[in-house]
Amino acid sequence: MSTAAAEKIFIKGNEAVAMAAIEADCRCYFGYPITPQSEIPEYFARELPKMGGEFLQAESEIGAINMLLGASAAGVRAMTSSSGPGISLKQEGISYMAGSELPGVIVDVMRSGPGLGGIDASQADYFQATRGGGHGGYRIVVLAPASVQEMYDLTMLAFDLSDIYRMPAMVLADSVVGQMKESIIANPRPQTLLPEKKWVVRGRGEGEAQNVVKSLHLGDGEMEAFHWQMQARYQELADKESRWEEVQTDDAELIVTAFGSTSRIAKTAVALAREAGMKVGLMRPITLFPFPQKAYAALSERCKLFLDIELSTGQMVDDVRLSVARDADVAFYGRPPGAGSLPTPEELFEQIKKNYRAVA
Amino acid sequence: MRYDVFIAGYGGQGVLLAGNLLSYAAIHEGKNVSFFPAYGVEKRGGSAMCTVVFADGDTGSPVVGNPSVSLLLNQLSFDKYAAKVKQGGICIVNSSLVDVAGVDLPGIEIVLVPMNQIAIEMGDVRMVNMVACGAYIEKTGALKSTSLEAALKKALPERNHKLIPANVKAMEAGAQAARD
Numbered sequence: 001m002s003t004a005a006a007e008k009i010f011i012k013g014n015e016a017v018a019m020a021a022i023e024a025d026c027r028c029y030f031g032y033p034i035t036p037q038s039e040i041p042e043y044f045a046r047e048l049p050k051m052g053g054e055f056l057q058a059e060s061e062i063g064a065i066n067m068l069l070g071a072s073a074a075g076v077r078a079m080t081s082s083s084g085p086g087i088s089l090k091q092e093g094i095s096y097m098a099g100s101e102l103p104g105v106i107v108d109v110m111r112s113g114p115g116l117g118g119i120d121a122s123q124a125d126y127f128q129a130t131r132g133g134g135h136g137g138y139r140i141v142v143l144a145p146a147s148v149q150e151m152y153d154l155t156m157l158a159f160d161l162s163d164i165y166r167m168p169a170m171v172l173a174d175s176v177v178g179q180m181k182e183s184i185i186a187n188p189r190p191q192t193l194l195p196e197k198k199w200v201v202r203g204r205g206e207g208e209a210q211n212v213v214k215s216l217h218l219g220d221g222e223m224e225a226f227h228w229q230m231q232a233r234y235q236e237l238a239d240k241e242s243r244w245e246e247v248q249t250d251d252a253e254l255i256v257t258a259f260g261s262t263s264r265i266a267k268t269a270v271a272l273a274r275e276a277g278m279k280v281g282l283m284r285p286i287t288l289f290p291f292p293q294k295a296y297a298a299l300s301e302r303c304k305l306f307l308d309i310e311l312s313t314g315q316m317v318d319d320v321r322l323s324v325a326r327d328a329d330v331a332f333y334g335r336p337p338g339a340g341s342l343p344t345p346e347e348l349f350e351q352i353k354k355n356y357r358a359v360a
Numbered sequence: 361m362r363y364d365v366f367i368a369g370y371g372g373q374g375v376l377l378a379g380n381l382l383s384y385a386a387i388h389e390g391k392n393v394s395f396f397p398a399y400g401v402e403k404r405g406g407s408a409m410c411t412v413v414f415a416d417g418d419t420g421s422p423v424v425g426n427p428s429v430s431l432l433l434n435q436l437s438f439d440k441y442a443a444k445v446k447q448g449g450i451c452i453v454n455s456s457l458v459d460v461a462g463v464d465l466p467g468i469e470i471v472l473v474p475m476n477q478i479a480i481e482m483g484d485v486r487m488v489n490m491v492a493c494g495a496y497i498e499k500t501g502a503l504k505s506t507s508l509e510a511a512l513k514k515a516l517p518e519r520n521h522k523l524i525p526a527n528v529k530a531m532e533a534g535a536q537a538a539r540d
Binding site for chain 2: 181261
């Protein structure tokens with residue numbers, strides 16, 4: 001891989017996920033087909049056996065997530081992927097992984113819902129992803145790629161963060177970044193310093209003491225201690241790992257904020273606004289958990305108007321409102337999931353003009 | 361410079377291959393590329409469309425509301441998308457299948473290319489997409505014809521590389537038709 005690193009390749013976002021995972025030494029994939037993410041298992045099915053890895057099409061999404069739990073407990077880098085309906089089925093297993101402090105990567109290529117919904121682009125799994133999704137009160141790392149290059153890079157990052165912080169990590173993509181093809185550089189795996197997995201269970205009796213991986217905490221005060229420990233870890237994650245991109249925010253009188261594919265459309269809309277002489281910038285969170293709260297707070301010290309744009313009726317907007325200064329306004333423009341057509345840059349530019357007038 | 365092109369037709373006309381081909385040609389010229397496909401569940405029939413954006417810098421939005429150039433390969437896509445072309449833009453139409461009579465699109469240059477007829481004359485109607493690509497580079501100068509030739513090797517599977525000379529000829533014929 002490293003010799004070909006400088007050469008650009010032209011691939012689908014979904015293929016980039018699988019390619020990056022293999023480069024990051026993911027050696028087990030468990031999944032079940034669903035549009036719009038099936039290129040991920042297809043790629044693994046073809047390439048993983050060549051690397052000595054294990055590809056397994058499970059009997060169901062529930063089977064797949066529990067296989068991921070098992071592989072992770074044994075210390076193997078492993079992942080699963082699905083779209084909304086399948087991700088919902090996986091929530092029990094994700095909760096058990098969180099409760100067992102297990103790493104593991106889950107990719108959600110969002111489609112519209114609720115229920116079986118449709119195969120159109122959507123960002124309506126934001127709440128499910130960033131609030132933990134399953135029962136019991138936990139969070140997972142959530143990364144939001146906006147390009148095929150980021151599908152690649154953030155998948156590798158998901159494995160590292162998941163290993164370092166001992167919690168599941170999700171790549172929250174959508175059908176646009178999953179299905180589109182772009183020219184990317186297939187970077188080699190970053191040389192991140194990772195903690196040794198002393199907690200793994202291999203069943204060989206090699207260690208000095210017995211390792212137990214479980215989410216059942218019945219001892220006196222054990223459950224509470226677990227929660228406080230996890231809260232401290234989430235804080236450390238927020239302090240060290242919050243990631244975002246700002247475009248022309250320095251002098252902005254209005255800051256558009258959007259994640260994933262919507263941020264790409266918004267970025268061109270911001271360029272249209274700049275051409276028209278309007279001082280408009282873009283704030284794009286790359287980590288959705290941890291949400292880059294401090295960055296929003298800092299921006300809102302100077303800029304008092306934000307316009308949140310999502311392919312949903314409004315989810316991330318809650319986090320934006322919780323993050324900005326009290327005297328900053330947050331307007332919202334959303335398209336319900338499965339609207340059949342995507343908003344165009346021109347459409348978003350109209351929204352910018354409408355809200356910008358309020359400032360001017 | 362940022363270029364965008366929208367291609368639409370029905371499934372089986374090679375709309376997605378045309379988009380891939382232009383993408384590979386742009387990569388060949390060192391550009392960044394975004395190729396965004398949309399198609400029905402059908403293998404043939406149904407609608408197929410894609411948008412290709414290429415630029416020296418950031419490609420920006422993969423979704424384009426008002427394309428600078430559209431290649432419209434059937435009546436349905438002409439009726440639906442011709443009017444969306446940007447003012448001062450170009451609409452390249454497959455006049456073998458599209459009737460443009462009575463349609464008035466001020467500010468948009470309409471280029472009529474009998475793509476099916478040309479493809480048949482070149483030996484196979486399935487080369488309609490190559491004719492369209494040839495017309496595109498002729499009208500826009502956005503990509504070099506040598507880049508498209510190089511792109512054919514990447515866009516076509518190995519088993520079809522023997523067809524490359526015929527496809528190049530179809531592109532040349534498309535360019536010729538757009539010139540006339």
